[in-house]
């Protein structure tokens with residue numbers, strides 16, 4: 001089986017992916033958080049900094065593009081091919097209204113005919129494989145049923161499905177029955193993504209979906225970075241977790257300090273990460289509140305030191 005690191009915009013950027021790969025094992029590939037396509041010919045290096053090969057020295061990545069414009073998509077996909085990539089991913093899942101209302105991300109799922117037109121324009125013109133990451137629909141989980149015949153008409157590398165609707169955002173239950181229906185009707189390789197947080201839950205999913213051999217994990221890994229290794233081994237025999245987490249954390253903090261303009265930006269990045277990472281500890285709410293409140297690097301480092309030396313881990 002293969003495990004993919006999910007794209008989490010603002011968190012699983014190149015620095016995170018590189019540091020994570022130095023400290024933990026289990027992932028085979030990461031899908032990078034989306035880059036929007038842009039009109040016009042010139043794609044600056046800063047626009048695609050996160051997915052430049054020289055900035056991605058750890059795990060192999062697949063760049064993800066956010067677009068509803070075929071010409072712009074082709075242009076950026078060709079550029080990525082020139083940089084050495086053989087696959088790009090199209091984001092059809094982003095739930096945020098400011099994206100979806102512009103018929104992008106999960107907002108596009110309401111328009112099978114537009115998706116059809118996009119794929120028929122783009123696929124013959126890009127020198128890379130196309131994979132898609134999608135949800136079951138924008139408003140209703142059955143919307144996917146109208147999309148399946150469209151997806152089945154094209155040669156897609158794989159389809160990563162997060163079995164929620166766009167309006168569910170990241171909450172409420174995943175629709176496993178509908179996901180199962182998709183696995184029966186789609187002729188593409190399918191990657192399951194959603195709410196994988198522990199070995200037992202993962203075992204239940206693997207028993208229910210024996211045809212799935214690739215799984216994508218996002219928030220579960222941000223909380224428990226050992227999760228991919230545990231799932232791959234089928235057991236948790238990892239020792240010294242707290243030290244390993246601290247080494248990872250400190251390395252991430254160091255990298256952000258040296259790469260970002262000013263300590264407050266580096267601290268903002270770490271605070272975004274701690275929203276999830278704090279959930280590995282019993283006093284999660286209190287820890288996150290304290291970290292969020294810190295204004296100086298000294299205070300931040302002090303609070304973090306106390307967490308690693310005094311707080312109880314609750315990840316299994």
Ligand SMILES: Cc1cc2nc3c(=O)[nH]c(=O)nc-3n(C[C@H](O)[C@H](O)[C@H](O)COP(=O)(O)O)c2cc1C
Pocket residue numbers: 006007008009010032033034064091093094133162170193194195196216217218219220
């Ligand atoms: C803050 C945040 C940012 C995200 N950014 C992206 C993104 O850039 N591209 C994408 O396809 N999905 C994005 N996602 C969705 C995740 O990749 C994943 O589909 C979702 O979190 C469900 O998987 P999980 O339960 O394993 O976290 C984001 C999710 C969150 C919470």
